[in-house]
Amino acid sequence: MTPSTAVRPLLPTEARVLATLMEKARTVPDTYPMTLNGLLGGCNQKTSREPVMSLAEAEVLEALDGLRDLGLISESSGGRAARFGHQFQKGYGVPEQSAVLLGLLMLRGPQTAGELRLNAERWYRFADISSVEAFLDELQERSAEKGGALVLKLPRAPGAREQRWAHLLCGPVDLDSLAAGGASVPTAGLAPRVAALEAEVAHLRTALERVCAELGLPAPAAGEPGAD
Structure with a gap:
């Protein structure tokens, strides 16, 4: 599978909206595709989010417009309100397992392979940590013809036993901020x-x-x- 469009780096708000759609499609399928109000609440959750955001409706609508231009969401008008779904796998040309890992990294920030396997339980059941690492390695070694790497294995933090992984969907990771003890913040x-x-x-x-x-x-x- 190859990407349907050349995808530019996402804005942080676009990444949050897209990942929220990916999460709810798997964890609460009865409410998916999502209404704008449901999507707004999901983006602003206080749990399972890093960083926690407080987006306004206008910001979510702007993010949806950007994602629509990239071919990463779909919109339907059934019922009284418009509903939105994601087209992540089609847009980036990745298998389900890779999409799950990227969605979790967008929602929760950098994580180890073990943390990703645990946090993925409601999305997809990976057999073991080695299978998670295999998909992460594949995403990091992704060829330029397919759009280049989508994740990065971060330097080991002082005192940490395992290295964390970060997504590159919003552009390069600020490694200086990480080294100084700050959170991983996309520069775009x-x-x-x-x-x-x-x-x-x-x-x-x-x-x-x-x-x-x-x-x-x-x-x-x-x-x-x-x-x-």
Whole structure:
């Protein structure tokens, strides 16, 4: 199987939406394909997510638009609400087992082969850790003709017994951040989120100043508690 489209690096929000669809298709098939409300709740779960996100509906819709352009989702209009499904295996040209591992890495961040086997129980039952490692090795050694590597085996962390694996669907992994003890953060797609957060802060400050003016109170200066 070969990819149906040349897939660019995903934005973090696109990866979360896509992986959530992949998870729910396997763990709660009765609710799949998913409505927008169901998808929003799945993306913002506080458990089994790394990092935890708090996406707005507009952000999920924007991610769906991007994934649709890449041919990675499908949309149906049965019933009163639109429903969304994923086309991950078709888009990336990988078998089910590889798709499961990539979905888990998108949802939960870097993991060891043993952690992946355990976390995959509700998605797919791998016979043993060696079978997980075999699929990970295959994904890491993927040829350029097929789009190149989709995972990376990370350097062993200090004190760790096993090495973790990370996905490359959002672009290169920031190894410097990992070495400094930080989380693995994809380098692609951060600027738009920073800009959105700055705009939200500016909007909240304007609203606060308006409330203070209505109450006859001085607006807090930048940097004071309640100013940002």
